[in-house]
């Protein structure tokens with residue numbers, strides 16, 4: 001039997017997918033548009049999951065494009081709970097987990113990413129969670145409620161471990177704390193936010209994280225997870241101090257009711273295994289978000305697009321990036337020839353009363369300027385005479401405009417980008433120091 005023929009297909013139903021559908025329609029695409037989702041929900045915002053778990057917002061606020069009527073409104077023929085398990089780009093065919101086969105004309109992969117669980121024995125135990133999808137958030141919130149009820153019965157406090165002092169890890173720790181749990185964050189590197197933070201910022205952030213009431217265990221590896229009396233016990237490996245020295249006498253992190261893994265994400269690409277499309281951490285795309293196979297596009301956390309700073313291909317796992325790439329891809333699905341301007345990674349996190357922002361690369365630089373600011377500091381990394389990355393601890397409000405300036409190099413008027421008066425002076429200083 002020949003497969004059903006479809007024109008335009010979108011795989012996934014996150015921000016990138018939703019924006020692509022809206023942009024394709026806005027650009028005049030009038031044909032049929034089929035969207036495949038491995039879940040029964042409207043487009044969901046994963047970064048709001050922690051706020052739902054903490055009780056700060058109801059679940060319905062996690063669907064920024066509205067409820068299921070979104071699909072009808074955008075004239076999308078939606079295939080809910082139909083996971084794509086195989087995509088053959090050269091044949092333009094896809095297969096779903098129900099065994100249905102389809103042929104298509106053009107396809108956008110917007111399947112996002114999932115929690116990457118490190119290979120620690122016991123990490124598949126009950127009580128261990130990831131926090132990515134809507135269903136993950138619902139499961140974690142239920143687990144928090146159960147742990148709280150048990151602790152109340154036993155006259156104790158509910159306790160959670162968070163694996164990874166990443167941006168997501170710190171957000172999740174705050175959410176669990178707000179939900180009434182004691183939280184211990186365990187990080188194998190000797191610093192919080194190890195990929196984003198300058199060594200001078202690290203201890204200040206750590207101080208504020210501890211002030212918030214979190215227990216922070218840095219430079220500690222977990223060797224195994226075991227379940228004892230319905231609670232999780234993490235057996236620790238060697239500890240590493242900030243100067244890199246080993247410390248075999250790491251004390252235990254104690255028992256916990258639940259553990260949330262926040263050690264990074266992995267692009268959802270399994271359905272392309274064995275295909276000829278170029279992929280590394282994500283699908284390699286050009287400035288039009290086209291993959292190496294004509295007619296196949298990718299956007300969002302599954303795409304590895306050109307980084308305007310380095311010229312290499314990078315996954316930028318940010319909500320705004322997924323939306324913008326989705327819009328660019330949608331216009332191209334509609335037959336336009338839109339180019340994506342790209343962006344650099346920029347994260348902002350509340351630590352105590354301060355905000356911390358990090359953008360670009362703090363790993364590779366040939367010159368670094370660190371300046372104490374009232375209650376915090378700023379660190380500016382330069383490479384080849386150009387700003388390559390920064391950390392702002394304290395007032396992080398100009399981070400967004402500065403990250404845009406970073407991405408676009410000197411062609412952007414940085415003084416205009418940072419509207420706050422004090423920042424014009426700092427930017428003038430940065431620019432005069434760039435050479």
Ligand SMILES: Cc1cc2nc3c(=O)[nH]c(=O)nc-3n(C[C@H](O)[C@H](O)[C@H](O)COP(=O)(O)OP(=O)(O)OC[C@H]3O[C@@H](n4cnc5c(N)ncnc54)[C@H](O)[C@@H]3O)c2cc1C
Pocket residue numbers: 011012013014015016017036037038039044045046047048049050082083084085110111112113131132133168171268271299300301302316317318319320322
């Ligand atoms: C806890 C957490 C906190 C975050 N905080 C921030 C933040 O503060 N700021 C920020 O900018 N970003 C943040 N992010 C990242 C941001 O949420 C993502 O970058 C963004 O949601 C990516 O959107 P996407 O559409 O590419 O992917 P997703 O949102 O992952 O959507 C992809 C969809 O495709 C579906 N899918 C996957 N595989 C298949 C398949 N085979 N068939 C059919 N459907 C499939 C998935 O179930 C999912 O619904 C956070 C993420 C998390 C998890």
